[in-house]
Amino acid sequence: MESLYYYPRGRRALIFSRDERKAGGKKDKYEFTTVIRRPMDVASNTSRKTLFISRASQMDREKAKEVYRWFNEQLVFSYRGKTTVAIDRFLGDNKDAVLRVLKAADSDIVEFTYKDGELTTFHRRNPALPFDFNTEESEGTKILFKIMLTVMDVVSNNKVMFLDDVETSLHTRLVEYLISLFHSSKSAQLVFTTHNTHLLDMTRFRKDQIFFVNKRDYGSSDLYSLFDYKDFREKMDLEKAYLQGRFDAVPYINEFEGI
Incomplete structure (x- = not known):
């Protein structure tokens, strides 16, 4: 149909x-x-x-x-998807945000400039020494810049981003910061899956924004919302309750299986 x-x-x-x-x-x-x-x-x-x-x-x-x-144009399915933001405008308008992300990712870059298509970075150990971004920065740093370019495009243009395992290749603090960007946007949306229970935090999400996936014995899965649990109050420890199995959706591993 x-x-x-x-x-x-x-x-x-x-x-x-x-x-x-x-x-x-x-x-x-x-x-x-x-x-x-x-x-x-x-x-x-x-x-x-x-x-x-x-x-x-x-x-x-x-x-x-x-x-x-x-x-x-409005749906993005990858950290490094297509983007319509010009790099020079992006770096100019979002310089402080990019530096905060680099700090959250434990990068030692403390400043950068962008001129005539060339990106130059400066590091904490020797802030007066310029580094050419394309030839002297690590692949990890280059990927991080591409991620931020995509995310800021989504946020500034109120698009929708779908990510499977949002924490893949990213530090938890960086994931938390990216989520905060969506919270502060006008109407951009982030739909993601995660295995990081640390993100189960009622100070970050409403009950109706959190869903659990519970795999059945024969391979099918149930999808249900935390909002369905009327007895769960916002001040409770969500991560602890989840790990205790209160909402199912927790893999139970028999430590003696196969021995």
């Missing part, structure tokens, strides 16, 4: 719907309004395994292209 709605004048209205389970031809499986021009031309060129909205975008239907552009 596939469908798309929009909200003209604040009311929900159909653009198209599609149900491949229905018998018959394309006209039996699709329902359209007048938003997308010549929709049956698109439907006749859409296979069962292809999204109608994707095919409509390829066939130059404007509303479909708007949807495609939104997903392509």
Whole structure:
């Protein structure tokens, strides 16, 4: 099944719907309004395994292209994804933030300059000695700058970022700082998974923002919110309660298994 709605004048209205389970031809499986021009031309060129909205975008239907552009530009799935921020403006507008991140990551960079496409860094041990960023900095530092470029683009342009294992290759303090950037943004969103129980902190998140994943015996998983636990109060120690198994979602390891 596939469908798309929009909200003209604040009311929900159909653009198209599609149900491949229905018998018959394309006209039996699709329902359209007048938003997308010549929709049956698109439907006749859409296979069962292809999204109608994707095919409509390829066939130059404007509303479909708007949807495609939104997903392509507003959703970010990697620390080092595509970014629309110019490096010189980014470093100029966010210099203090970048230096705080470098400090949180235990870097000894205390200053940097960016001029004519060249990034120069200065270190704590000898702050007067310039380092060429591209040839003299470590790969870890280069990756950190790229991460910040992506994150600040997401935050400043109110995009949505999805990250699997948010703490991968990053220090816990740095992850906490990145989360704080999203909290202070206008409407940027960060959706992430983590195995770091230290992040289970009610001073950072609301109950409705925290979800647990509990794997069943046969491989499927349950997803449920901390908000469902009405008896859990905000002043309680969430990390401790989780590790005690209060919310399930904790792997139970038999230390004698296999011996």
